[in-house]
Amino acid sequence: MIKMKLKIQSSLLLLFFTFCVTKAEIIGNKRDTINNDTISISRLDSADEFYSFDNNYRKPKKKKITGKASYYSDKYQRKKTASGEKYKRRKKTAAHRTLPFGTKVRVKNLANGKSVKVRINDRGPFVAGREIDLSKKAFSKIGNLKDGILNVEMTILN
Numbered sequence: 358m359i360k361m362k363l364k365i366q367s368s369l370l371l372l373f374f375t376f377c378v379t380k381a382e383i384i385g386n387k388r389d390t391i392n393n394d395t396i397s398i399s400r401l402d403s404a405d406e407f408y409s410f411d412n413n414y415r416k417p418k419k420k421k422i423t424g425k426a427s428y429y430s431d432k433y434q435r436k437k438t439a440s441g442e443k444y445k446r447r448k449k450t451a452a453h454r455t456l457p458f459g460t461k462v463r464v465k466n467l468a469n470g471k472s473v474k475v476r477i478n479d480r481g482p483f484v485a486g487r488e489i490d491l492s493k494k495a496f497s498k499i500g501n502l503k504d505g506i507l508n509v510e511m512t513i514l515n
Contacts (some may be wrong), residue, residue, distance in 0.1 A: 401402040424488025426464060426509040428496035438479035446493035452479035453489050464489065466499040466507050473498040474514065 371372060392438045409498045429452075433444045440458040444450070451462065464473040482490040494504070500507045 405481060418512050422488060422507045422511045422513075423467070424509065424511070425486055426489045426491055426496070426507045427484070427487050428483060428491045428502070431493070439481075440478045442478055444479065444492070446491055447473045449473060449495040449498070450476040450478045450483050451495060452481035452488050453477050454480060454482075456513070462489075462500060463512040463514055464491065464495065465510045465512070467510055468508060469500070471499040 362449070378392075429444060429446065431446060434446055435443050438444050438450075438452070453460075453462075456462070458478055460477045461474060462477060463472050463474050473491075475491060475495045480489070482488075487506070489509070496502060499509070
């Protein structure tokens with residue numbers, strides 16, 4: 358009985374490692390053939406050295422994007438963002454789903470014309486219909502915190 362268990366366990370272990378090696382080979386082959394792009398890590402120019410996968414996070418072809426903006430809740434204060442730095446509500450930062458970390462964006466409130474420059478340091482927003490999440494300070498520079506959501510135009514600066 359014990360020998361049978363050992364045979365089954367070793368067979369399962371062998372299958373698992375075979376699957377892992379095969380999966381790694383498939384990923385490696387795909388990496389070399391997708392549109393002649395390779396998955397590379399590029400360094401972004403900023404005071405903090407953040408990295409982004411080129412194939413996952415690209416700057417859009419349009420320099421201007423319109424959509425809805427919201428702001429972070431205070432409960433995220435000093436919690437780590439996707440870039441690894443801590444969220445600080447008094448800094449002018451933002452979260453975007455696809456822009457690389459370190460990208461500078463001018464966000465303009467379409468209702469009153471006020472604008473603010475922010476740096477992308479997080480991923481989000483994770484609410485349908487929203488384009489960008491602003492830090493509390495950035496949001497308060499262009500609109501009233503009581504509004505919660507603003508119609509904005511984003512201009513990519515770098």
